[in-house]
Amino acid sequence: MKDYKTLFLVLLLTAVGGLSSAQQKQSGYSIAQLMFQKSSEISSLTYVMKKQERIDGKMVKQSSFTKMEKMPFKVYIEQLSPKKGVEILYVEGDNNKALVNPNGFPWINLKLNPSDGIMRNDQHHTIFQSGFDHVVSILDQQCKANYDVIDQIITYNGITTHEGVDCYSISLNNPKFEYIEYQVVGDESVEDIAIRNKLSEHMIVEINSDVRDYDDVKAGQIIKIPNGYCPKMNLLIDLNKLTPVKMEVHDDKGLYELYEYSEVVINPTFAEEEFTGDYKEYGF
DSSP, X not given: OHHHHHHHHHHHHHHHHHHHHHHHHOOHHHHHHHHHHHHHTOSEEEEEEEEEEEETTEEEEEEEEEEEETTTTEEEEEEEESSTTXXXXXXXXXXXXXXEEOSSTTOSOXXXXXXXXXXXXXXXXXXXXXXXXHHHHHHHHHHHHTGGGHHHHEXXXXXXXXXXXXXXXXXXXXXXXXXXXXXXXXXXXXXXXHHHHTOOHHHHHHHOTTOOSTTOOOTTOEEEEESSSOSEEEEEEXXXXXXXXXXXXXXXXXXXXXXXXXXXXXXXXXXXXXXXXXXXXXXX
């Protein structure tokens, strides 16, 4: 009997030791890859997002509800604060215009270009960056650019809880972050440059005093751009859903943007009318 007890104890300790070893081998990059894979499996989403973005030196807060489909791209956004009731509806192929209910003056629905004008005021991103693919693409690009030192760039901080959700905590640290000179080519815009290089177009405009908006560049012009999205990013990833819960981005001046995602539903099925302005639950 003693031999059986001894054998059981040895097996138990071996199993516990093996689990501890596996946990120790967990890396920031391996967790990021799990998120990359999950993102590739998402075709539709609903979520609530709270965000803070630094605009002209001040953190601007906003919260909203979003529903979206990836292909063809469709998105409906309702602002929850600071102005509840503002709605945006965009369907790919609709003359590149979004239907906007301002829920106030001028008291009529508007058709606006999502990439410029008042839809870009006090915003770091466009509606085309809704969902998680933008977050994933930033992190993926940084991983690929620094793969030779990946364990130094992407670190695993353990498991934590954020607003009742168990999360992996990982950090991106890019000590090589700096602003470099870039020569504008052809008829590209600031947005074109940012998308191709996985950068923040708002940051590019902000650091170039002679660039007033996202189209205010011309061929041959020398501007400054960052050599990566940011020097530091902290990311919480839902332990079960493997989707972002909180994304905290720092630039060389401090906190640059903060996004928190809740009430995430992956791959819901939408009725066709949910992406029309006539849908009964909308205020257009």
